[in-house]
Amino acid sequence: MDAPLAAGPGAARAPAGQAGAAARPPLVALEGVDKAYGREPPVLHGLALEVRRGDFLSLLGPSGCGKSTVLRLIADLIRPGRGRIRWADPAAAASLGVVFQDPTLMPWATVADNVWLPLRLRGLSRRTAAPDVAEALAAVGLGGRAAAFPRELSGGMRMRVAIARALVTRPQLILMDEPFAALDEITRFRLNDDLLELRARIGCTVVFVTHSVFESVFLSDRIAVMAARPGRIFGELAVPAPYPRTAAFRASPVYADWCRVASATLAAAMEQGSDDG
Amino acid sequence: MTAEPIRASSRPQPEDAAGRDRLRLGRLARTGRWLLPAAVLAAAVGLWHWAVTAYDIPHYILPGPLVVATTLIDEFPSLALNWWMTVKVSAVALALAVVAGVGLAVLFTRSRWLEMSLLPYMVVLQVTPIIAIAPLIFIYIDDHVARVLFCAWIVSFFPILSNTVLGLRSADERLRDLMTIYRASGWQRLRHLELPAALPYFLGGLRIAGGLSLIGAVVAEFTMGSGGRAAGLAFRILEASYRMQTPKMFAALLLIVLTGVTIHLAIGLLAHLLLRRWHESALGTEV
Ligand SMILES: Nc1ncnc2c1ncn2[C@@H]1O[C@H](COP(=O)(O)OP(=O)(O)O)[C@@H](O)[C@H]1O
Ligand SMILES: [Mg+2]
Secondary structure, eight states, X not given: OOHHHHTTTTGGGSSTTHHHHHHSOEXXXXXXXXXXXXXXXXXXXXXXXXXETTOEEEEEOOTTSSHHHHHHHHTTSSOOSEEEEEESOHHHHHSEEEEOSSXXXXXXXXXXXXXXXXXXXXXXXXXXXXXXXXXXXXXXXXXXXXXXXXXXXXXXXXXXXXXXXXXXXXXXXXEEESTTTTSXXXXXXXXXXXXXXXXXXXXXXXXXXXXXXXXXXXXXXXXXXXXXXXXXXXEEEEOXXXXXXXXXXXXXXXXXXXXXXXXXXXXXXXXXXXXXX | OOOSOSSOSSOOOOOSHHHHHHHHHHHHHHHXXXXXXXXXXXXXXXXXXXXXXXTTOOTTTOOOHHHHHHHHHHHHHHHHHHHHHHHHHHHHHHHHHHHHHHHHHHHHHHOHHHHHHHHXXXXXXXXXXXXXXXXXXXXXXXXXXXXXXXXXXXXXXHHXXXXXXXXXXXXXXXXHHHHHHTTOOHHHHIIIIIHHHHHHHHHHHHHHHHHHHHHHHHHHHHHHOOOSTTOOHHHHHHHHHHTTOHHHHHHHHHHHHHHHHHHHHHHHHHHHHHHTTTOGGGTTOOO
């Protein structure tokens, strides 16, 4: 094949900036993980993935390839059939932030009470938790809507509440499962910008699942491309463009280049996936 | 997806004719909600009055609405005590049904085994006509009030149990995952997720149970009725029927109906107050 593919999985180890990401200490690693649901053929097979401290790692892959399953394994919602998930710091495992594709807010609780939930489950009273809740809401730009109920908010605002809820415990690692997939493009771009700005401020590690090449390139410094049936890591890309990345980055030729590389890698992964299936 | 807030703070003012028509229809529907039943009631009472006078029907067969009304006013001091008894028994039975129904529903969701063992018998209890077991209750329970209370409790218990079980299971799967991730205890899950999620279902069950508790109390008294201080309204209806005091029967019946309607409206108001900020069923309803 020609240039873009050659620059894909093979060249991923080369570009500058990758060295920085590689030097980061590991946070959690999936080692030789197999996962099957019931008697179905395995969803994941021999999956190896290392998340390092400070990564913004995107899992990019076609729908149904097992991206959500990987996140559910990391969150300990399901156990692997074979292989293991090794945490460098058990404390990080105990305080995860998670954002699902749907905001999954409690409809009966106000915005502030939804964000309070993780702290409340740790035994913090509303009063004790109030400063943290207010800070998390302010961080996502919803300081003024604390008393609103979820159904009074737009889809984008609900997602912001879900992000505030994930942030409120100051987790070391945040897992995000296609959080913006259901939003319109303009809202998605804004939330992408805001997410990067937010992360620059709090500096946590993020594992971000998406099936959008553009989103993964814009947001992450590492992209793990998955192939399907069985799900596995097909290749890794580094996106060495420095942060902060703003709307200007989206218009830059570098961005377009990396999108092309990521697209080609994804296409190759999908081809191989369908060969096997 | 990113539409404006679903409940805008001010009434929308559509520019187009179709929008205006829709608004007018909405307003019409809201007025119609009480105006139409009121019109039907007025027509029925008018027809009733006309039939009784036109055909000269004697009071002991069918008293006219005016006679019923004056009888109700005249007899109210004597009926009030029995009425209060019926209200009390229905309310206590309903309260006990809530405690038992919700309590058992929570136990069922904790233990599948318990549910599998007991639920079939709950269904048996539900499908057995209360009238058919009343004679047995008469044998095994001595106290008159306890008998009536027990019957009213039995019939109102099941809708609360089954609706609450359904509601507790209806909690969002992702929110359950979130509880797992945050390592919530069983009690925290129940308190912060399952019970609030079950609330609309529970209130639906309560609406049904509220009517049934009154029916249960009345039926119990018809089948096992006894006079004296503990007698309820049903007993007064029986008593009046033996004496051919038809207007008094109607007056007591009217009190029972009013009580039932009040229970229904009160539970509706409660549901509205509890759910209006968040649940679809309560949006746009005005009590
Ligand atoms: N709870 C489950 N039971 C059975 N099969 C499942 C379950 N969850 C996911 N799967 C299957 O596993 C595969 C991968 O699912 P998922 O991890 O959700 O993929 P993705 O997030 O990449 O779209 C899909 O084929 C899906 O049908
Ligand atoms: Mg998924």
